[in-house]
Structure formats: structure tokens, C-alpha cells
Amino acid sequence: MLEYRKNAAESISTLNFTYAIDQLTLANKLVRNVNNLNLKADVLLTNATLQYYFQNYEQASKINIEAIDILKISEKRESLSGAYLIQGLINTRTNKFSEADLFYKKSDSICKITNDEKGKTSLLLARGFNELKKGNPTVAVNYFNAGITQFRNNGTKYQEAFCLINKADALLMLDDSNGHSYLSQAETSLKEALTIIDQKKYTKLKIDSYKTASKISLRKGQDSLAFSQLNDYTTKLDSIHIIYISAISSSVDGDTSVAELKKEIKDYKNDLFEKEKSESFNSIINSLSIALIAILSLLTLSFYKNNNLRAKANNLLQDKNTELMMAKEKAEKASLAKAQFLSTITHELRTPLYAVTGLTHLLIEENPKEHQKEHLNSLKFSGEYLLSLINNILDLNKLEANKVEVEKTTFDLKKRIKDVLIALKKSADDRKTILKLEFDDNIPKKLSGDPLKLSQILINLVGNSVKFTQNGNVTVRVSKIDQLNKTVKLNFEIEDNGVGISKKKQKSIFETFSQGSLQINRKFGGTGLGLSIVKNLLELMNSKIHLESQLGQGSKFWFNLDIDIPEDSAIAAQKESERDLVNYDKLKGKNVLVVEDNKINQMITRKILEKNKMTCQVADNGTDAIKLVQENDFDIVLMDIHMPGISGIEATIKIREFNTTIPIIALTAVTIDENLDEFYKAGFNDIIPKPFKPELFFAKIYNTLYKEELNN
The missing domain is CATH 3.40.50.2300 (Response regulator)
Structure with a gap:
């Protein structure tokens, strides 16, 4: 069934509507026998998209609304966001711009919750198209520019070309009289679109480009060329309409219509035969009527009682719904308050941090002495870590939902760990604790991964050990376990001989805002976020944190991590990229x-x-x-x-x-x-x-x- 729906979707994009209808028909037949709301909704969305291409917007809207109702029940957010986007486009095409904006906002809300970057980018195109149709070309151009950048980064060529054509249309609506070069910009935009269209053979967009080209020629006073381009547009458009009609016509089965007519004739003959027999049963029917009336009376009484019970149940359900709505409103207000708080506190934290990191950079650039350079580099490292920590603390929900992306860059693992130890040396010295590093020399010098997140993990774990160790040792061990092709498995251990953690507390130590006890909080301080961030970051990197500890004897945190070994060419390419x-x-x-x-x-x-x-x-x-x-x-x-x-x-x-x-x-x-x-x-x-x-x-x-x- 999924294969039929996928084939239909691909056929729509290539204007092969006959095959799309055949595949959708097969998918519809199969989906009737499967009790899966998500599959049914997917088939409906593909069908709605087909009707949208046919410009049958009323039928497209009807099918799409049915899909939306199903997706609200199944709570498949990504598909629901797409359905809202389709409904917005239908409303834009039918000049219902306010309604279109509402559906775009609904789609945008879901994209933010699910962190759907592709959905957000598609909304830039849809909103720009809506503003263009409303007659707001300046706003439309801003949307299209943002969309072009995102589509170009994502490699989504069809949408990029569509954006460029519509940007050209919007620029042609602006006035060149004040010295602006909107006409020239429109020509450039169309030229970029045609480069993509010709490479990828986008037939529908090629036809649309003729209309835009005719507008440009008309603005330049080239009337004959404009007429020729407009004639190409209408001719090609007629051919598309023929494809539409052919596809719809070929989906009508003539044999089926004849069979249905024969069935109606047969049913008519049967009705005549039944009417002839009915007279002989009249007397029996009369005698049964009295019994039927008695039964109906009993049923009426039963229905009356059932209706009373149902009314009471409905009233109770309404009360519960009212309570749920009130709870939902409270939750939304709390969420809004949290968002406003995070926005404010982010600004207040980042502003002074900008001063710290900016001044550090300027001092490093002023050729400091060697012993000063070490302190400044440590300060720079700590500032970068603090910025990353602030981002994760302020958006911990996003981290726990695995919405943070793991980056990949070439780095020196041993140097990274030494930077962490240098940054924590002052804290260790204050507690008369010695920091040690035991590093396996068999580990490759250059690795490929996310050094910033690895530094976050280590600085939290080492910092935690330092905090709970007085007059002791904190040892960081890194050893090579295995190597397969271009991936090395490493074991990381952070061991101390500090106060240790009780068996009971070990079960909750990695929870958010969790600390050993109220006494520990008063004595050692902290937010209780560090180990929670470590746990979530390691899960993001397909690993898991482990703990071995006894009260009074210290603790050992350890985890295994698979890290890629970069090719020599990749290292060279990265250096070249960074330099140039x-x-x-x-x-x-x-x-x-x-x-x-x-x-x-x-x-x-x-x-x-x-x-x-x-x-x-x-x-x-x-x-x-x-x-x-x-x-x-x-x-x-x-x-x-x-x-x-x-x-x-x-x-x-x-x-x-x-x-x-x-x-x-x-x-x-x-x-x-x-x-x-x-x-x-x-x-x-x-x-x-x-x-x-x-x-x-x-x-x-x-x-x-x-x-x-x-x-x-």
C-alpha cells in the first residue's frame, strides 16, 4: 500500500497523472481493509495533492479536511503539519488569504514543536506566495529570499526554482522609477531558475517560466518577443490541461458502467415479481402489525430511558471537557510564560558573555606573553563552554527530546582533554586535589566528531568529581577498546577518591535538578543539571553513562564512545576550508x-x-x-x-x-x-x-x- 502511495506521489511531480490515479485507486482499495488511520490519511493527502494539481480546489479541500480530521485523532504531527500547509495553499489559490494565514500558522506551530526544518522552509515559500497573491510584493520578496537560501542549503532544487520564479514575478510588481533595478533583479532570478529547470527537466516550471519571461519582455518594450513567449505559455498550458483530461477520462471504467445498468434492470424485474407476491401476504402483515406496534412501544420506552442516561453521560462529559480545556489553557499560559522568561534570561546572560568572549579575543590578538596566552586560551575555552552550557540549560527540553544535532569536525582528542583539565585546574588547586590524565598512545591523533559536546561531557564529569573531592586525586583515563575500518571505540573513565554516592541516590543522580542531598547542596552548591546534561548528550551520541561508587571511597563514571577516524584528504580539506x-x-x-x-x-x-x-x-x-x-x-x-x-x-x-x-x-x-x-x-x-x-x-x-x- 505504501509503495502504491509513493508511486502516486512521484507520478504527480512528473505530471504522469494517469499512472498516479491508477496507483491511488489500488492504494484506496487496500486501505479499506486495513485499520490504520495514518495510512488512510497519507492516501487522502496524496489524493488531495492530485486534485490540487488538477486545479479542482473544492474537491482537494474536501479530501484534505477529511485527512486533517483523521490526523488530529492519530496525532501524527508531521503529516498534520503538511495537511495544514496544503489547505493553506488551496485557500491562497482561491483568494482566501486570511484563512490561508491561519492554516500556515497552525503548520508553523507544529514545525516548531517537532523541529521540522524542511516544514519551516516550505512555509517560507507558501507565505511568500500568499503575500504575492495579496499584492504585497516587498514582503513576498523577503520570504522568497529566505526560502531560496534554505532550499539551496538543503539541495531542494524544485522548490528553489519555484521560489526564484515567484521572486521574479514579485520584483516585476515593484516600481523602478526611484533608481531601483527591480527589472534587472527579476531577469537574474528567472535566469537562475531556468538553469535549475533545464538541468532537472521540470516541465511544469518550464511552462510557468514562459509567462514570467513574457512579463519581463513587455517591461523592456519588446512586444513581439513578449507575445511569442505568452503564446508558448498558453500552448504548453493547453497541453497540460489535455494531460489532466486524459488522466481523468482513463480512470473511468466503461465495462463497470454497463454492468451497473444491467444490475438496475435485474433489480427492477425483481421488484415487479415481489409486488405480485405481496398481495398474498397482506393478511399476514395485518395480523403481525398489532404485534409490531406492541414491540415498537416497548422499544420506544427503552429508547426514552437510554436517552436519559445518554443525556446524563453527555453532561458529565461536557463538564470533563470544560475542565480539560481550562487545564489546557493554564498549560499554554505556563508555556508562554516559560518562553518569555527564557527569551529574557537568554538576552541578559548572553550580553555580558559577549563582552567576556569579545575582550578575550581582542587580548589574544594583541600578542600577549606566553604565560598570559595560556590563561587567555583557558578563558576563551571556558567562555565557549559557558555559552554552550547556557544554550543547553535554557533549552533542556529540546536536549531531552534529542532535538540537538551532533556536529562533525576534525579535532585532537588529547588536546581537548588537556584544555578541560587546564580550565578546571584552579578549582582543583583550591580543593588541594590533583588532576591526572592517562591517555592511550594507540588512539589516533586526529578524530572526527563533535569536540564541543565531548568537552561539555568531560567538563561536567571532571568538575563534579573535583567538587566532591578534598585533598585527593581525580583521574581521567581514555583507552582504545577496538577499531573497525575507520571507526575507533574508546573507553572514558573519570575516577575520584572523594565522598562517594549512596546506592539509593545513584538511581536518581542523573535526573534534572537532582543532587545528593540538601546538606550537599548547601555545602557544595550547584544546579543539579550537569549530570542530566551528560546523560542526554551521551544518549544523543548513541552511548550511555555508567556509575560505580561507594560512600567514603569515591566514584567512577565511565562510558564508551564510537568516534570516526577522518581520511587524510578530509583533514586537508577541512584545513583548506577553514583557511579559505x-x-x-x-x-x-x-x-x-x-x-x-x-x-x-x-x-x-x-x-x-x-x-x-x-x-x-x-x-x-x-x-x-x-x-x-x-x-x-x-x-x-x-x-x-x-x-x-x-x-x-x-x-x-x-x-x-x-x-x-x-x-x-x-x-x-x-x-x-x-x-x-x-x-x-x-x-x-x-x-x-x-x-x-x-x-x-x-x-x-x-x-x-x-x-x-x-x-x-
């Missing part, structure tokens, strides 16, 4: 406007830019920023979000009213997961979360300034 990621010579002399209200952050950002020979001007608020952009010719704007007066988002919207081309990057300490759509809609080109690594900072600026050059 940014052409710093091209950034020299660029004029940058930094919009930031915090004086320390202004100084740090300005110095980082000026050390790279870039010129910098600072605005304290959004109002001054708007004025400076009007009066000066900046190459790029770095815009903070939380500022007195108008916010960075409001300032960007106002700048886009008179300047649609200047690159604007959000340089912000707010949590961006829930605000991406708002940033792109306002007209930002990209986002840099604070605090940042200077390499990422310059890479984002370089990619934004030279986007067109990098894409060619």
Missing part, C-alpha cells in the same frame, strides 16, 4: 554601520572590525540608524534587536521602505529559534547570535556581501 572560508582582503575598507546600545559591545564590535581594516560607524538606537542609512553609503549594517526606542526589527522595516538592497545582519543576543520568520519577514539578510566566534562573524559578513559571487 573568508577572503579578508576583500573585506578591507568596507564601511560598516553598527547599531548597538551597549557601550562595551559597541567597543568590542568596532575593534574586531577595525583590526580587519574595516571602517566602522556606531548608532546608539534604531532612529539614528535610519537617519545614518539615508545620509551615508554603507556596505553593510549590523543591527542589534533589543534597543531603547524602536527595536532593531522596526528599524529594519523602515530602512527597507527606502532601501531594499543594503545588506542587514541581525547581531543579537536573543534566542532566534522562534523568531526566524519574523527576522526574514522584516528584511534581514542573515542572523549572527551573540556571543560569536570571530571566524563565524566574518564568514557571515563575507557570505552576505559576496552572495552572488559565491553562488556562481
Whole structure:
């Protein structure tokens, strides 16, 4: 059944509607005999998509709503999000724009819960299409630009080409009279779309491109060419309609219609025969009527009692539903309050942390003495760890749901562990505890994995051992267990001779906010989050934490981890990539406007830019920023979000009213997961979360300034 539905979906995308109908018919027959709501909903969604391509929007909506009702019961969130998206597109096509927005918001809510990045990206395209149909081309272009970037990164070529065509249509709706080059931008966008379409043989998009090309030719005064292109469009469109009609016609079985007609004639003859026999039974029927009336009376009484019972049950159910709705509203309010708290506390924590990491970077760049460099590198490492720790603490639910992604990069494991021990040396010295490292020399020098998350795990485990050990030793052991092809299995042990953990407490020590006891909390402090984060990170990396401990004798935490060994070419490629990621010579002399209200952050950002020979001007608020952009010719704007007066988002919207081309990057300490759509809609080109690594900072600026050059 799944194979039939998959075949139907693939056939729709290639305009093979006859085969799609055949496969859907087979899937429909099979799904009737299977008690699986998810399968039934999937078949309905594919059928709705087919009707949408046929432009039979009323039938598509009817089928899609039926699928939505089933998916609400089955709670299959990903499919429900897709169904809401389809319903929004149907409403956009039928000019019901407000209703479309509602369905897009419903789909977006599910995508945020399930962390569905592809769904979020598809919504950028759908919302841009909705704004285009509503007659809001500027907002539509912002959506399409964001969508093009995401589709390009995901390698989703069909959607990227569709976005580029619609972006061209939106640009053609804008006025070129104020010196803007919207017509030229539309031509570029269409050219990029055609490159993809010709490579991938996207027939439907090729036909749509003729219409857009005719609009461009008309704007350029090339009437004959525009007429020729429009004629190509209508001719090809007619051929698609013929395919639609052929597919629908071939799905009608003529033999079945004849059989149904024969059956109706046979039934009619049987009815005549029955009527002739009925007269002989009239007397019997009359005698049975009295008995039937008596039975009906008894049934009526029974129904009356049952209805009373049902009414009472319904009233009770209504009361329970009311209670559930109230509980749901309370939970939603609590969730909203939590989200607002996290957003605020994130900003308040990241702002001073940006000052710490930024000043550390500047000090390292000023050629410090060797003994100072070691302390500064330790401070830099601790700052990076603290940023990662803040992110995980503030979004612990996301970590427990395995929504955090494991990255892969080449690193030196021994150096990473030494960095952890250096960072914790001061704490160990305060407790007169010695840190030791026993490292197996058979372990490859270079490994491929997520060094930051591994550092988080080790710094939590070693830090925990140091905290509970006085005048003792904390030993980190790393040994090679096995090696298969290009994967090595390693054993990590962190052992101490501290206070130890009771058998009873060992069962809950890895739970969130769990500590040994109230006395331990008062004596040693801490949040009780460290070991919980370790447990979740290891599960994310397909491993498990183990504990051996006795009170008064110390503890040993251990885990095994499979880590890849990179190819020599991969190591070289990574070094080459890191070295050539940014052409710093091209950034020299660029004029940058930094919009930031915090004086320390202004100084740090300005110095980082000026050390790279870039010129910098600072605005304290959004109002001054708007004025400076009007009066000066900046190459790029770095815009903070939380500022007195108008916010960075409001300032960007106002700048886009008179300047649609200047690159604007959000340089912000707010949590961006829930605000991406708002940033792109306002007209930002990209986002840099604070605090940042200077390499990422310059890479984002370089990619934004030279986007067109990098894409060619």
C-alpha cells in the first residue's frame, strides 16, 4: 500500500497523472481493509495533492479536511503539519488569504514543536506566495529570499526554482522609477531558475517560466518577443490541461458502467415479481402489525430511558471537557510564560558573555606573553563552554527530546582533554586535589566528531568529581577498546577518591535538578543539571553513562564512545576550508554601520572590525540608524534587536521602505529559534547570535556581501 502511495506521489511531480490515479485507486482499495488511520490519511493527502494539481480546489479541500480530521485523532504531527500547509495553499489559490494565514500558522506551530526544518522552509515559500497573491510584493520578496537560501542549503532544487520564479514575478510588481533595478533583479532570478529547470527537466516550471519571461519582455518594450513567449505559455498550458483530461477520462471504467445498468434492470424485474407476491401476504402483515406496534412501544420506552442516561453521560462529559480545556489553557499560559522568561534570561546572560568572549579575543590578538596566552586560551575555552552550557540549560527540553544535532569536525582528542583539565585546574588547586590524565598512545591523533559536546561531557564529569573531592586525586583515563575500518571505540573513565554516592541516590543522580542531598547542596552548591546534561548528550551520541561508587571511597563514571577516524584528504580539506572560508582582503575598507546600545559591545564590535581594516560607524538606537542609512553609503549594517526606542526589527522595516538592497545582519543576543520568520519577514539578510566566534562573524559578513559571487 505504501509503495502504491509513493508511486502516486512521484507520478504527480512528473505530471504522469494517469499512472498516479491508477496507483491511488489500488492504494484506496487496500486501505479499506486495513485499520490504520495514518495510512488512510497519507492516501487522502496524496489524493488531495492530485486534485490540487488538477486545479479542482473544492474537491482537494474536501479530501484534505477529511485527512486533517483523521490526523488530529492519530496525532501524527508531521503529516498534520503538511495537511495544514496544503489547505493553506488551496485557500491562497482561491483568494482566501486570511484563512490561508491561519492554516500556515497552525503548520508553523507544529514545525516548531517537532523541529521540522524542511516544514519551516516550505512555509517560507507558501507565505511568500500568499503575500504575492495579496499584492504585497516587498514582503513576498523577503520570504522568497529566505526560502531560496534554505532550499539551496538543503539541495531542494524544485522548490528553489519555484521560489526564484515567484521572486521574479514579485520584483516585476515593484516600481523602478526611484533608481531601483527591480527589472534587472527579476531577469537574474528567472535566469537562475531556468538553469535549475533545464538541468532537472521540470516541465511544469518550464511552462510557468514562459509567462514570467513574457512579463519581463513587455517591461523592456519588446512586444513581439513578449507575445511569442505568452503564446508558448498558453500552448504548453493547453497541453497540460489535455494531460489532466486524459488522466481523468482513463480512470473511468466503461465495462463497470454497463454492468451497473444491467444490475438496475435485474433489480427492477425483481421488484415487479415481489409486488405480485405481496398481495398474498397482506393478511399476514395485518395480523403481525398489532404485534409490531406492541414491540415498537416497548422499544420506544427503552429508547426514552437510554436517552436519559445518554443525556446524563453527555453532561458529565461536557463538564470533563470544560475542565480539560481550562487545564489546557493554564498549560499554554505556563508555556508562554516559560518562553518569555527564557527569551529574557537568554538576552541578559548572553550580553555580558559577549563582552567576556569579545575582550578575550581582542587580548589574544594583541600578542600577549606566553604565560598570559595560556590563561587567555583557558578563558576563551571556558567562555565557549559557558555559552554552550547556557544554550543547553535554557533549552533542556529540546536536549531531552534529542532535538540537538551532533556536529562533525576534525579535532585532537588529547588536546581537548588537556584544555578541560587546564580550565578546571584552579578549582582543583583550591580543593588541594590533583588532576591526572592517562591517555592511550594507540588512539589516533586526529578524530572526527563533535569536540564541543565531548568537552561539555568531560567538563561536567571532571568538575563534579573535583567538587566532591578534598585533598585527593581525580583521574581521567581514555583507552582504545577496538577499531573497525575507520571507526575507533574508546573507553572514558573519570575516577575520584572523594565522598562517594549512596546506592539509593545513584538511581536518581542523573535526573534534572537532582543532587545528593540538601546538606550537599548547601555545602557544595550547584544546579543539579550537569549530570542530566551528560546523560542526554551521551544518549544523543548513541552511548550511555555508567556509575560505580561507594560512600567514603569515591566514584567512577565511565562510558564508551564510537568516534570516526577522518581520511587524510578530509583533514586537508577541512584545513583548506577553514583557511579559505573568508577572503579578508576583500573585506578591507568596507564601511560598516553598527547599531548597538551597549557601550562595551559597541567597543568590542568596532575593534574586531577595525583590526580587519574595516571602517566602522556606531548608532546608539534604531532612529539614528535610519537617519545614518539615508545620509551615508554603507556596505553593510549590523543591527542589534533589543534597543531603547524602536527595536532593531522596526528599524529594519523602515530602512527597507527606502532601501531594499543594503545588506542587514541581525547581531543579537536573543534566542532566534522562534523568531526566524519574523527576522526574514522584516528584511534581514542573515542572523549572527551573540556571543560569536570571530571566524563565524566574518564568514557571515563575507557570505552576505559576496552572495552572488559565491553562488556562481
